Amino acid sequence: MQKAVTDQQGTQWGLWSKPKSFYLLKKTLTDLKIESISIHGLRHTHASVLLYKKISIYYVSERLGHAKIDTTLNYYSHVIKELREEDTRNTLDLFEKMPTVKTFV
Template sequence: MDKKLKPLFEKLPDNILILVFFSPFTKYKVVNYNYANYVLRQFLAELNIEPITIHGLRHTHASILLYEGVNVSYVSSRLGHGEVETTFNNCIHVIKELEERDQIKPADIFEKMKETCSKLFGVQNN
């Protein structure tokens, strides 16, 4: 058991399944989606942060990973999607932005190669 979570589990003595999102008040002993959103909304309001849902956080997490260059296949697996296409379809706006950003990379790469060749072989750039 993770040391950081140990105090949480000590406070939830009926948590025999060792669930992080445990609720002794629900039928299946888990916090439901609506309650998680409610708690998140309250927390964000206290911090004066614009509201977002749990699903929105999940989408933001995926978007950040993609923007930082993490492979879409890994992001898909991390999100638990059975098919990469699901991730691709859900994040198409991010992927299109990345494609636009990447369009300038080949020119930059070849310019650097040209400069390197010029230095190595003494060829003047024109």
């Protein structure tokens, strides 16, 4: 059983080591003086931003690699609820601004 892998620079990584992308992200955020976020947090933020920007839930689900859309719907239900509330307000606003038709009796 292999205990570690060696990358092209000769750095050994244990099977439970964090990937280089973790350290690269951490260094980049530190250099830019941006609050730290995990790669998983970045993935979640990315998906949430796409949903808030009205990107199809089907596309987001596919992009995240979810086998079933139910996974995406369940995991991002808080975002979907907010979007539904916004859709409700927009729908009411749309109908309130529609011109009325005068009827003659």
